[in-house]
Amino acid sequence: MTYRVVWFKRDLRVWDHAPLAEAARLGPVLCLYVLEPALWQQPDAARQHLGFVQESLKDLQAELRRIGGRLQWAVGDAVDVLERLHRQAPFLELLSHEETGNAASHGRDRRVKRWCADHSVPWREFRQFGVVRGLRERRHWVRQWEQLTHTAQTPEPALQPADVPRCTEAWPSADALGLDPHEPPLRQRGGRAHGLSVLQSFLNERSAGYRGGISSPLSAPSACSRLSPYLTWGCLSLREVVQATRGRIDDPALPARQRQGLEGFMSRLHWHCHFIQKLETEPAIEHRNMHRGYDGLREHDHNPAHLQALMEGRTGWPLVDACVAMLRETGWINFRMRAMLVSVAAYPLWLHWRPVGEWLARQFIDYEPGIHWSQLQMQSGTTGINTTRVYNPLKQAQDHDPHGHFVRRWLPALQRVPDSWLLQPWLMPPDLQARCGVVVGVDIAVPLVDLDLATRAAKERVYALRTDPAVAAGQASIVRRHGSRNRSAENLSKPRQGQALAQATLDF
Ligand SMILES: Cc1cc2nc3c(=O)[nH]c(=O)nc-3n(C[C@H](O)[C@H](O)[C@H](O)COP(=O)(O)OP(=O)(O)OC[C@H]3O[C@@H](n4cnc5c(N)ncnc54)[C@H](O)[C@@H]3O)c2cc1C
Incomplete structure (x- = not known):
């Protein structure tokens, strides 16, 4: 029995799937998904992610059947699963897409690489995104993105009937994996x-x-x-x-x-x-500041009560609490509101981005570590290369929900609060509260801090570091490594005269 293993990771399709097409061209294929409990027990994993994956695997199973194959899934550490399979019947090659995941999946990939080397099994990884492994410099990055996205899509292959080992096991429940019971009832369905x-x-x-x-x-x-x-x-x-x-x-x-x-x-x-x-x-950067000059900024005065209030949607600022409520129901919210949530956490509530990011990762059905942690740091002001952008939740409400439709939909307690009080309902006099059927401090929270004072103090602390010559000197190397050559892509701070930052080439 000779065969190759195609390892499905975050690429749950058969269309435009180069590893599958390549393996199919060369002979029999075992199509494998590995459910790894250790990854599902990470603080960024959520029940909704597992549900989405299960739905997607159902579609993948049907697609594979249509082209003559079969999906198998195994439960356990990827190295143990590969070892078991190899003992049952040695395979010739492992093929998969490259993955840019969290530290746990990164570590797992390193261990798989070692296992492959020890067993003389080549592991071929294919690109699926415009992301370059081993890249040292961002110059000309956009060219490779254009090249990749102009290349023809890989059609789905026909799979040969294959006598490959059986490894499918019972799928563990989300409870058995220790996942929090909440799942947004209106989340997008997978597949x-x-x-x-x-x-x-x-x-x-x-x-x-x-x-x-x-x-x-x-x-x-x-x-x-x-x-x-x-x-x-x-x-x-x-x-x-x-x-x-x-x-x-x-x-x-x-x-x-x-x-x-x-x-x-x-x-x-x-x-x-x-x-x-x-x-x-x-x-x-999943765990530490992109610019190390910001180390120590928020680490030491973490306020658990602030984090708890934010996670429960009880900050008192209606737009913020409404966004948290929407996330709980749907698993999705738009970019600007995500940025506002992080900005409120990082500035007036003075929370470190890591625990906030773990919580949001679980809230987002689309949690993508690379986008997520970069955005968390960017919105918290710890990249050192982006203009500090602070979203005031009252102004955002005025601009984007001027009549309070959004806030009233997600915070029904505010249904009868007049528009004129909707931005700052905690200021309503008691008789008005009684007429609107709202008790401040019970139905809606009183803000934890004075928004203006706390935001101003936070900005000053960040600004003091930003303008520190030692911190400013560290910017240029971060721009070389990470900076977009297009200012609009990530709101790069304007270079000051004479800074190496000015040398960043603008090529997209
Ligand atoms: C704090 C924070 C955390 C975020 N975490 C995630 C995350 O975990 N996963 C995720 O996919 N997006 C994340 N985003 C980016 C963005 O908010 C979402 O991609 C977008 O809201 C998804 O909805 P959409 O597909 O309808 O977006 P569209 O506007 O239709 O965009 C299309 C696609 O472009 C990409 N995209 C859009 N905006 C951005 C952006 N600002 N940065 C990078 N890629 C972008 C996404 O792949 C998106 O699906 C985050 C943004 C912030 C501010």
Whole structure:
């Protein structure tokens, strides 16, 4: 029995799947998914992620059957699973996509690599994103992204009937894996079929609302593409989404609004890989500040009561608490509201980005470590290369929910609060509270801190470090390693005269 193992990770599809096509070209294939309890017990894993993966595996199973194959899944440490399989019947090669994951999956990959070397089993990893392994310098990065996304998609192969070992085991329950019982009831469903229909509805209709619609939490759920979980878990390939988008943009009959929307969407598809590249280049940024000059800034005065209030949606600032409520129900919220949540955590609540990021990772159905941790640091001001951007939740409410529709939908206790009090309901006099059926401190929280004072103090602390000559001197090397050559991509701070930062080439 000679065969190859194709290891499905965060690439749950058969279309545009180079490792599968390559293995199928060479002979019999064992299609394997490994459910690794140690990874599901990490603080960034959530029941909703497991549910999404299970739904996606169902589709993958059906797709594999259609092309003559079968999906098998094993439970345990990946090295142990490979060892068991190899003992049953040695395999010739391991093929998979490259993965830029968290520290646990990174460590697992290193151990798999060692196991492969010890057993003389080649492990071939294929790229699926515009992320470059071993990259030292960001210059010209965008060229490789263009090349990758212009290459033809890999069609699904026909699999030969194969006499391969059986390894499928019982799928453990989310409870057995120790996952928190909460699962957002309205979260997006997994699987390629859902992914394709979301893609079609966006390309054909919803993209008309993208420009101008993605910032408000009211319009964003339909104006945004909503493709993030399908990209994260690989139900769709990045390349197929990019090429389908290019195809629509090139259609001369496409209405202008849709074209503008799709152009904006296309920049985000660059950002997807641009941010993942940061974690690929420097895995340590999942746990420590991108700019080490910010070490010690927030680590020592962590306030657990602030974190608890934020996680429970009891900060007292209605837009913030409404976003937390929406996340609990749907597992998704738009970019601006994510940035605002982190900004509120990092500035007025003065929380370190790591525990906030762990909590948000579990809230987001699309949790993608590379994007997530880079964004957490960027919005918390610890990259050293981005302009400090602080989102005031009252101003965001005025700009993006001026009539309180969003806040009232997700915080029903505020239904009868008049518009004029909706930004600061804790200031309502007792008789008005009684008329609106709201008790401040019971139905809605009193803010934990004075927003203006706490934000000003936080900004001063960050600014003092930012302007410290020793910290400023560290910027240039971070820009070389991580900086986008396009200022709009990540709001790079303007270089001051004479700084090496000024040498950053703008090539996309
Ligand atoms: C604190 C914070 C944490 C985030 N964590 C994640 C995460 O774990 N996973 C994730 O996919 N996105 C994350 N984002 C980025 C962004 O908010 C989501 O990608 C977006 O809201 C997903 O919805 P969509 O697919 O409808 O987005 P669209 O606007 O339709 O964008 C299309 C795709 O482009 C990519 N993209 C969009 N915005 C960004 C961005 N700012 N940076 C990098 N890529 C982007 C995503 O892959 C997205 O699916 C985070 C943003 C912030 C501020």
